[in-house]
Amino acid sequence: MAEKTAIELRNITKTFGEVVANKDISLTVNRGEILSVLGENGSGKTTLMNILSGIYFPDHGQIFIDGEEVVIRSPKDAFKYKIGMIHQHFKLVDVFSATENIVLGLKEKGRYNIKDAAKRVKEISERYGFEIDPFKRIHEMSVSEKQTVEIIKVLYRGADILILDEPTAVLTPQETQKLFAVLRRMKEDGKAIIIITHKLHEVLSLSDRVAVLRKGEYVGTVITSQTNESSLTEMMVGAKISLNIERSEPVNTEDRLTVKNLNCVNREGVKILNDISFTARSGEILGIAGIAGSGQRELLESIAGLQKVDEGEILYNNPKTGLQDNLRDKTPMQIRELGVRLSFVPEDRLGMGLVGNMDIIDNMMLRSYKKGKSVFLERKAPKDLAEHIIADLEVVTPGATTPVRRLSGGNVQKVLVGREIAASPTVLMAAYPVRGLDINSSYTIYNLLNAQKKKGVAVIFVGEDLDVLIELCDRIMVIGSGSVTGIVDGKTATKEEIGLLMTKSVKSGRGEDAV
Amino acid sequence: MMKQKEANPREPIFHIVKRDAIVWWKAWLIRAAAIVAALLVSAVLTVFLTGENPLDVFSSLIDGAIGTSRRFWFLIQNTAMLLCVALAVTPAFKMKFWNIGAEGQALIGGMATAACMIQLGDKLPYGVLLPLMFIASVLAGSIWALIPALFKAKWNTNETLFTLMMNYIAIQIVSFFASEWAVPKGSGKIGVINGDTQAGWLPVIGNQKYLLSVITVAVITVIMYIYLKYSKQGYEISVVGESQNTARYVGISVKKVIIRTMIISGAICGIAGFLLVAGADHTITRDTVAGRGFTAIMVSWLAKFNPLYMVLTSLLIVFLERGAVQISTSCGLNDSFSEIITGIIIFFIIGCEFFLNYSIKFRDKEADKQ
Amino acid sequence: MIATFIHRAVMQGIPLLFGSTGEIITEKSGNLNLGIPGIMYVGGISGVIGAFLYEHNLAGDPNPFLIIAIPLLSSLLGSLVMGLIYCFLTVTLRANQNVTGLALTTFGVGIGNFFGGSLIKLVDTDMPSITLSKTSSYFSKTFPFADNLGWFGEIFLSYSFLAYSAIIIALLASYIIKNTRAGLNLRAVGENPATADAAGINVNRYKYFATCIGSMVAGLGGLYYVMDYACGIWSNDAFGDRGWLAIALVIFAVWRPNISIIGSILFGGLFIIHNYFENLGMSAQELFKMAPYIVTLIVLIIVSMRNKKENQPPESLGLSYFREER
Structure with a gap:
């Protein structure tokens, strides 16, 4: 097959404050192929794709499309190069209908007519076998319906480079299979498809090549047919690790x-x-x-x-x-x-379990501030607890008075779990x-x-x-x-x-x- | 792939990055620079409008603010009153409850004081009347703040718009009573209340009419600082303001905190109204609060909701106001000149916040060459 | 008598309609501009300054085109500058919208009263006002045949071109917001700027445009008030709290300019209804003036209680947008 390079990324680096999200990443995608970008959560996959779709601007590096260097400064630029991204968190306006969301931001020729647009939406969805009511409002839709709207949005724009950010996370297996069928059809159309995932079996069943990222760095690209789960895992996590988690026999259960x-x-x-x-x-x-x-x-x-x-x-x-x-x-x-x-480590750490703008000491107090009859806060015990957790769990932080928002994900979680266990x-x-x-x-x-x-x-x-x-x-x-x-x-x-x-x-x- | 670098003229020259933290002295330097810039712009404007020597303009600014002992005390009293209202809105703002109804809450508090003075001035002894006035004002202010809080807690009714409307209802209530109790009848103005008996007037201590008000506000400032920083309730306010989800998670009743905090907010506004009527004006009009409810929001916000910094920000704004009034008198401009100056200064200070939170990164040309 | 009442209600309502249409356009972009009261003052005084300069340098009869165009353009220019200040601070520098808006109101009212006061001093009359009767006579021209058509003429035809433009602008704004691509994009910016941005819409440009156009529309309210309603007489603080009433009207109209037309007439009616009760004391009149605010509160409460998605304020109203926020 005469492979034609659709996108080439060269030495892309992006930092957020002190966090290096992408470090010197280079990779290529060809037309008529599905590339999986594989990596653990926090390995920089989404950041990299957001750079491609113009959401973020890289600190360093170059992007080539069909061999030409381009600057993608905004999502608009991305559209110009026919890059379409389906985000993990849907970018839809809740009070708008499906069609309104799909045509949003478009500059079509002729007068704006929502009914004509709805007709075209219907056409596209029939061609690919989606079921969607073009006039249904987003806030009345289920998760998979919302995703369908996102995909049709990209197709409607005639994108030929598609990026999907963990599209299967919210889907049932049947819905996933349907989605994969659509993706394969697009690939046959000569489109370049990038799918971000951390599910190995999906990578193996769907993609032609796999690019692996680890902690913001590019590890390498392999051809799917020449690899297997264990070697991909090895690339993903680095040195081969056994998943040997200790499990003791439960005693005195009641x-x-x-x-x-x-x-x-x-x-x-x-x-x-x-x-x-x-x-x-x-x-x-x-x-x-x-x-x-x-x-x-x-x-x-x-x-x-x-x-x-x-x-x-x-x-x-x-x-x-x-x-x-x-x-x-x-x-x-x-x-x-x-x-x-009862201790509870919620899914939403900074939105529920902790207060991002407060320091570690004040976050320790969340559970215990009510203790005692005094109307005033007692900060001594929380301070000791904070220092204790920082030392015991090896929390990387400048100090106990650093706002938890500035800590990395793992350290945030250590603070949260540490506090919950301390009770x-x-x-x-x-x-x-x-x-x-x-x-x-x-x-x-x-x-x-x-x-x-x-x-x-x-x-x-x-x-x-x-x-x-x-x-x-x-x-x-x-x-x-x-x-x-x-x-x-x-x-x-x-x-x-x-x-x-x-x-x-x-x-x-x-x-x-x-x- | 040997594309030339210059084939790409659309490369952005700079982009904006969020700062993590800024060194304290840099922050103050930026703020100071903003104030200096604002003063320069104001000076240029003044010189342009009056043709005066800029140095004269600044000297009359200072003269207007602290030129005489009377002016000085006026400055202090004005600062204290503005500070008092700013302290009132602060707990609500910290909770992210956008209470822009301080104007109405303070006015209705003042109305309660005036009502007591008019209706009970000759019936009750001074020692009973004064506490009663105080309590009535606090109650009136709290109720005025409680109403939007209840709706916010129950139906999540937009508090910015609600409190805004409450201001005008309060203003009309005052207009109603001002006309009802007008002296002389039909003038629409109440005039000085109990001018002969001075019943209900705040006592003059240390030969200074305003001293008691100033001390009261100073005490409230310290209490508010301690309340927000060291009390359990203050902590709850911060948690609710930062994340309602977290508050629910640890078992803080968000509704209870909203209602309690707004009562406190309204009560302090009520005190401000009390001090204005009993301690300074001895009358009430619809303009008694004089826009302090709105200016206070800026004072509180500029001070990052820290009561101690608010002393500085309110002093700054009142200083400029008083100074600008003097400039306008001495240069034959009209009083509204001070509002223009205040506006300019605030624009600069809020504008400079940007440079505290973000930094501008220029594209590193050298590193790109390779 | 009813016809007269409606006529006067409309006259009262038009400045509010300008203000609320302007604010709705602005709020649709997610900017809560509490500077509208100040902007309306500036719109008024800028028109007055323009008219003043023209009238006082006039030798013979005024040129009918210039005497309209000069105040109109200077009014638009004045409010545009105010809109730009607001945008620069809140959009470019991402300052807090409430604080910026309130500061803008202080500033705008200051500008209005300052230049008003200065002009009054310049004319050197005993009256605390400036009269621009020539300009006003052009601005308040109504249909010549209105007087001959009885109640119909009084209710529908007895207004100046600015009044009709207020209604046309409101209808146009409604149509654009609902039925055009620009309107769709604008609503998206106000609802969910991140989504709009991802869809390739220039969020900042929309915010700037909507806010500046909104400011100019609102400023016309100030111009109409001086030149038509007040017969060309500017006196300081006469415009009063109409700007806040216009913001109240936005809520009343649940962010729809076409409802705002009815709402403005209703508010205008509530504003003057006390004149139509016999033997109403001065104090009771003050209570009647409360009515528009109370009605607004009731609407605000009902809307929040019903909690219908379509009637809520734009979702990101009052928030700044920064693409790389995370």
């Missing part, structure tokens, strides 16, 4: 938290949790697996008292008093006042605690969770990486579309088994918004 028939509905009136029942035991790690947005967040938030529950019970067996308390309809403050030592909980819930963390920080977190387990804490771990779940957890509960589809033993479970369970009950009630 039922700590029992959830019975939990049901809840989100603000839009969509049922998000459907009759969930399970028990978390002390001295054990309970994993929760599922496709993103299946209700994991709502489940943890309802236990933590942050989500309104419509039906069901959340029963806590207090080891001190031997009594059973119902946590349903209690606020976080009331739960604490009951003497329930010596009896139940510890962690949602995606290693997302975006480097390998070392991830292991620090696994060790912390294991240490808590040994202390007799009931740990609930929501994860996305099945390998980790299988190696770390004693039992794994799988949820799909807000229902429990199975609970398996971590020692005997296989990835295939869990994968099947994850997609099992997807038939009903899909269409909820993952917000």
Whole structure:
């Protein structure tokens, strides 16, 4: 095949403050091929693609399109070179209809006529087999509908270089297959396609070549047919590491938290949790697996008292008093006042677990500031705790008075987990605690969770990486579309088994918004 | 691929990058430079309009602000009143509740004071009347601030627009009473209240009419500083302002904090109204607060919501105002000249914030050559 | 009598309509410009300065074109400069919009009263005002046959060209915002600038354009007030709080200029209705003047309670946009 280079990136460097997001990256994409850009979270994939689509401007480096050097200063420039990007976080205007979003920013010839545009949208969607109502407003759409709008938007503009940023993260396997079929058709059309992902099987099944990034640096490009999962993993994480996470045998387990028939509905009136029942035991790690947005967040938030529950019970067996308390309809403050030592590491670290603009000491106080009768704050203990966590967990920071916003992702997470553990909980819930963390920080977190387990804490771990779940957890509960589809033993479970369970009950009630 | 460098003329010359942090002295240098630049522009403008020697202009500026002991005390009193309103809006702003209704809250507080003075001035002994006036003002101000807070907490009603409307309702209420209780009837003005008995007038201490007001505001400043920085409630305000999600996560009731903070905000506005009416004007008109509710927002924001810095920012603004009034008198311009000067200064100071938060990076030509 | 009432309500409402249309255009781009009251003052005084210079250097009869064009252009220019100041600070320098807007109002009212006061001094009369009767006579010309058509003429035809342009501008703005590509892009900028940016729309340019055009439209409200409503008489502070009322009207109209037309007449009516009650004391009149604000509050509350997506303020209203923010 006569390969024609569509894009060449040469020595691209981009820094944000002190963080080097991309360092000296060079890669090429040909026409009529699908290139996967593979890398862990935080390896700089998205930043690099944002540079290509004009969202960011590089500090150094050159971009060539069809052999010509170009400057992409804005998304408009990117369009000019027929580069279209489908972002991970959809860039759609909520109150606009699908068509309005699709034609947004276009300079078509002739008068603006939304009906004609809608007709063309319909044509495109029929050609590729999408189902979409051109006049439906975005805020009434499900996640996959929104993604469809994003893809049609790019097609409508006649882009011939497409960049997709983790497009499958929010899709069911069926939807993923559909998407891949579309992508292959585009490739046959001679388009250059870049897909960002960290899912190896997708890389292997879809792409022609794979470019690997690690910690903002370019590792290399390999031809997909000449590689395999383990060598890609090796490129991705560097030196070959065994995923040997220690797992001790649970001792003295007793039922700590029992959830019975939990049901809840989100603000839009969509049922998000459907009759969930399970028990978390002390001295054990309970994993929760599922496709993103299946209700994991709502489940943890309802236990933590942050989500309104419509039906069901959340029963806590207090080891001190031997009594059973119902946590349903209690606020976080009331739960604490009951003497329930419940710690929660939420998914949204800087938006919920910590306050970005406050320093580490003040963030330590979030959980404890109310202590004591005085109307004034007591900063001595939080200061000690902050210094203690910085030393013990090797948090890289200029000091305890640095705003946490300035720390890197892994260090932010250490601060958050450190604080939650410091409250010596009896139940510890962690949602995606290693997302975006480097390998070392991830292991620090696994060790912390294991240490808590040994202390007799009931740990609930929501994860996305099945390998980790299988190696770390004693039992794994799988949820799909807000229902429990199975609970398996971590020692005997296989990835295939869990994968099947994850997609099992997807038939009903899909269409909820993952917000 | 041997493209020439100059084939690409559209390379941007510079782009803007967010700063992480700025050294404190640099920050102050930038601010000082902005003020100096603003003063220069104002001076050029003044010279252009009057043809006076710029040095004379500056000397009358200083003369106007602190030239005589009377002017000096006027400056101090004005600063104190502006500071008081600025202190009032600060907790709300820190919570990211855009309370631009301080004008109305202070005015309604002043109205309560005036009402007590008029209706009860000859009925109650001084020792009862004065505390009653104070309490009435605090209550009136709090209620005026509580109303938008309740709607914000319950239905997330836009507070900027709500508090803005409340200002004008307060103004009309004052106009109503000013006309109802006008002396003489039909003049639409209340005139000096209890001019003969001085009932309800704030006591004069140390031979200085304004001293008590100034001391009161100084005390509030210190209390507010401590409240925001060292109290649990102040901490809650910061958390709610930074992230409502985090507040919910740790179990802070956002609604409760919004309502409580707005009551405090309104109460201090009420005190400002009380001091204005009982301590300075001894009357009430729709202009009693004189736009301080709006200027206070700028004072608070320029000081980054720090009560101690606010002493400086309010002093700066009042100093310029008083000075500009003097310039206009001595140069035969009219009083509104001071508003123009104030506007220019504020434009410069808010403009310079940009250089504190962002830096401009020029494309490194040398490094690109290779 | 009803016809007279409506006529006067419209006269009162037109400055508000200019102001609110201008502010709606501005807010659609995500800029909450609280400087509108100041801008309307500047629009008024700039027109007055233009007219003053022309009238006082006039030998014979005025040229009918120039006597309209000069005040009109100077008014537009004055408000344009104000719009540019606001944009430079909030868009280019990303300053806080509330603070900038309030400072702009202080500044604008200052400019208005300062130049007003200076001109008054220059004419050297006993009255605290300037009268520009010649200019005003041109600005307040109505349809010549309006008087012969009874109530119909009074309600529909008895206004000057500026009044009709206010309505036309409002309708035009409604149409552009809703039905054109530029309007779509503008709404996107106000709702979600990051999305608009990613779609290749120059966010800053839209913000600048919308805010400056909005300022100029609002400034015309000031011009109309002096030249037509007030019969060419400028006196300091006479314009009063109409600028804030215009901002209130934006909420009342739920960000739609065409609703603003009805709203402005209603507000105008509420503003003067106290004159139509017999034996109303002076103090009760003051209470009546509260009505527009209370009505606005009620609308604001109802809109927030119903929480309908279509009726909310533009989502990014009041926020600065910086592409590389993260």
